[in-house]
Amino acid sequence: MFKQYRDPAPVPADGLAAALAPFGQSRMLPREAYVDPAVFEWEQRHIFSGWTCVGYAADLGSVGAQKAVGNGPNGILLVRGEDGTIRAFANTCRHRGHELLACDATTRGRSIVCPYHAWSYRLDGTLRNAPGFGEQDGFDRDQFGLAELRLQNWHGWLFVDPSGQDSEFSEHVAGLEEVVGPYHPEDLTVVARHSYELATNWKVIAENYQECYHCSSIHPELSRISPPTSGENIELPGSWMGGWMSIVEGAETMSLTGKSGGVAIEGLSERELRSVMYLVGYPNLLVSLHPDYVMTHLMTPLAADRTHVECAWAFPKDVAAEPDFDPSYAVDFWDLTNRQDWAACESVQRGLSSPHARPGPLAPDEDGVHQFVTRVARAYAGPADPAAAPR
Incomplete structure (x- = not known):
């Protein structure tokens, strides 16, 4: 609740x-x-x-595996990071808001790359490269990481709370x-x-x-x-x-x-x-x-x-x-x-x-x-x- x-x-x-x-x-x-x-x-x-099932951990079996689920306000990008942890991010680029991956699409890579202007992010969501911003004064890449969402891997099912305001997952289950x-x-x-x-x-x-x-x-x-x-x-x-x-x-x-x-x-x-x-x-x-x-x-x-x-x-x-x-x-x-x-x-x-x-x-x-x-x-x-x- x-x-x-x-x-x-x-x-x-x-x-x-x-x-x-x-x-x-x-x-x-x-x-x-x-x-x-x-x-x-x-x-x-x-x-x-709130807490909603978004799929199966086994579907992101290797480092760099990425999958987009949902759309609109609840669009989510699932990513397995270098540390083996699956994370969930809002499926929206920090530049102009383009979807990072089309809904239901999957890919695999060492970076998360926006197809619009090629902004790229590490698998933990931090900004890696913003083309054209390298020499711009005052541009702080630390401010433009992806929005991470609460995620729980419970018995192999992945649950995400897009709002960040639902109850603790332990209460949900x-x-x-x-x-x-x-x-x-x-x-x-x-x-x-x-x-x-x-x-x-x-x-x-x-x-x-x-x-x-x-x-x-x-x-x-x-x-x-x-x-x-x-x-x-x-x-x-x-x-x-x-x-x-x-x-x-x-x-x-x-x-x-x-x-x-x-x-x-x-x-x-x-x-x-x-x-x-x-x-x-x-x-x-x-x-x-x-x-x-x-x-x-x-x-x-x-x-x-x-x-x-x-x-x-x-x-x-x-x-x-x-x-x-x-x-x-x-x-x-x-x-x-x-x-x-x-x-x-x-x-x-x-x-x-x-x-x-x-x-x-x-x-x-x-x-x-x-x-x-x-x-x-x-x-x-x-x-x-x-x-x-x-x-």
Whole structure:
């Protein structure tokens, strides 16, 4: 939760109050939260400017590796320095503001070079060379280093706080170490990735992920392996949320046959070997912890009604290194399930575009959706007592 005061989001106050009501009495977020560009812009400034997942440390594997993510106010340049440390900088040159690297582009070099006027920076962000300024009196290159942003490498996932004003990262992930730690995601290898661009709001995707009330209707393959009414949600003190679902007797993992084409992650408990933990790394990382692999969905909101999703599957390194290893048992299962979900999410977005759409109630099995909706609604509402907020 941000420490600074901010204006509330441009959503109806009565709709916000209804979303914040106790579970069993509450409603979904106001329609404007999903379709209004003004709300989307507010979210970019106030939700996605705090701790947000921006990718994987393994994608910057060598010194000089550079990758640009996001754009506009949250445009970020990730760089692995000479000391092996990954740093995050605002993706803007200190000369005229040109992007140092185009969004989603990657490169590698001993310097960070702006393509506009060739200003160059060391990998730690300090200015190396500004063509034409060498003999200029009063030019102090120490004043023109790149703007460094707070970054945390947590279990191989990179999180950046562009605002510099979010809570400490330890608060963001409070209560998660004992949930995520046993799977050692940082020691797994990403073997496959799929990219999807969806015609829906990012929150619709997260809400869909937070419930299996829909599973018996649209996921027959999943429902055969994992009973839709199994498991329960967990309460976490930090910014994450989620819950687990069990795997049927005789099945080993989530696949079309229930069989695994790999091996179980070493050191998992009997409960972890018989279930899948689904977590929302608020706001944009969805993590599924399986007995034999870890799957992530990394969401990048593009507009009120458009979201890019990258799905990645990571397996134990020794398994991934086998020449005949085939990850399709997991990839094919979840690609099918994803596409079933995407069709539903895009239909929700089309339905919400109707001026007659009104926030509906939550079913008893949608307590996970209530967790997510109330977290967003609290962000929309801003501080309870603005007068007490720091000036």
